[in-house]
Amino acid sequence: MKVVVMGAGVIGVTTAYYLAKQGAEVVVIDRQSGPGQETSYANAGQLSYGMTSPWAAPGIPMKAVKWMFMKRRPLFIWPLISPTMWAWCARMVSNCNEESYRINKGRMVRVSSYSRDVMPELIAETGIAYDGREQGTLQLFRTAKQMAASQADQDILAEYGSPYDVLDRNSCIGAEPALAEVRHKFVGGLRLTADRTGDCRMFTVGLTKKCVEMGVVFHYGQVISSVAVENGRIAGIDTEIGERITGDAYVCAMGSYAVRVLNPIGIKLPVYPVKGYSVTLPVTNDEYAPQSTVMDETHKVAITRLGDRIRVAGQAEIAGYSNRLGPHAVDTVKHVIGDLFPQGGDISKAEGWTGLRPMTPDGTPVLGATQYDNLFLNTGHGTLGWTMACGSGRAVADLVLGKQPEIFMEGLTAARYSR
Template identity: 40%
Template structure:
């Protein structure tokens, strides 16, 4: 069967890999000139089952109210004359209950644990090297209220099999000596030894090469504009390459275009409650290897993650709900540099920060769309928000099973529209 995967980010490329493994002819289509150049390009680098607490939780509405007028707020909402933004925001608020947060944590922990295992198998099978670190993820808190608020979600995660252990500041510094400069300010921490980190772009591009060697076709520089359809079936994808309009034919299609999945789905009358959450990152050279961290870190109060990628440091995070613009907001960029330099002043050459921004495809619940749509030959693997790298391999393996009519191994509420 010929399957067209729309999107060559980490989710699209892993989807292509698992589909070809099951014997399908696969074509991957992307508007960029190579894989991994959109949201996968410079993300936080964490493969973090422990990052399963959704943005929508009981404490979120009050935090949002306090952050509303702060240009450097960890989560920034900029109201626009956009009905899809308002619908997303209202749905987000509806998810901010204890019961819904617990349900969403369950979904993300289950998918994340399964996905991490799939990633490890794939890495061992292909011998991929993408600056991975297998030293766990340490969440640290410099605000006692933030630490107290993390205890219940951490307990829920442990109950679901994610071994997120609560530790004190002394143990945190033992695990990661680079935190010594702020030892006196750490109110508490959690540590998940099984979590990992690595360069998502490097992984995506290496896997794309493996896909190509296995017979997957990549059509870069190609933008999908619409679909040709008959009844509940797609006949082809209407595309634009080098100024030429053409139709891409396939037996089945997989939509993995990140934030742009929702825009294209509307062409078919499908509503995906996905809105772009613009994230920022900085990448800097390691300045002092002895002062630089090796354990991947999460600064929950500031919504930042830190990953060591060889001789580089990546710090990423924050979210800005402000449409599809990818213009850099330097106030937010400088806030990341300022906080990172405060936490580990000698770790990186902070004056040489390279700034980047990308659009994370966020759902109100943080739970992605994975499954078949109302169209008989259109499948969805999109809406992974901040956890696309974490969930990519598991989502892809599960979707490949769904395409072949098998029940996925993971306990997850698969859904389409």
């Protein structure tokens, strides 16, 4: 079987790997000059198995209002004249209730837990180096109120079997010794011991090389103009240079841009681009640098150690398909690294980046079958594409090849939006 995968980010490349591993002939199309050049390029670096949860949660609408008035706020909403944006926001708000939250979280945990279980096997098979660490995530609380509110998260973690430790100030310093320098700035934390870290782009580039060795063909610099439909099936992918790339089956793994090629053929997905920011800076003193990931609960900013670098990522900006990196765009993430690890890295050498996270209003990715029997989806992972990549790639590859996935697919497909 020949399979055409649209997208060479971490989702598309892992899908291609699992397809090729099972004997498929695979072609990957991407508009960029190489793999992992967009949302996979400089994300937070977290494999957040313990922190897998939808943004749409009880209390979020009120928190969002408060965030809008913070000096270094984690959320920006630009008042665009965009029915699509406001409709997506309304659907997200409609999911901010206890019942929806538990349903959506359960679906997301199903994918992330599967990804956690299968990723070590892939690493063992390929030997990819990606600056990986297995030292967990420390969610850092600056106030006693935040510490108390974490009880709800602890209950959910316990329900889903995600291991965690509740830490006082000294125990936080035990996990991240450099925090001793700023011990007066926090009261405690929640450590998610199953979480891992690693450079998503390094992983994607390394896995791409393995895919090429397995016979996968990558077509870079190919902008998709349309998806051709004939007799109720996908007949090929037309590119802007006038080429039609054909196969027996097709997988759309284009993140936020999936809707642009799917809408014209009648597949309406509520996937919206939510912009995030990061900076990457060199470690200057290991003693004063983070050892794994520290999540600042106040600013919703993650600080992650990636080898001899520190990645600081966060913020959510709802502003359509804007990739603009303005002069003050990364002020918040720079503030957080300077506030918690002031001697750990050289902020003057920080490289800024912005990317579009493909968010669904319920937080759950969109995987699997569509109304066309030879078109499959692997998109809508939001901030958790790196976390869910191996699991969703393997499950979708199984579906494409007519096999039963190892995880239950109910609630993960596009069918949930047509009810």
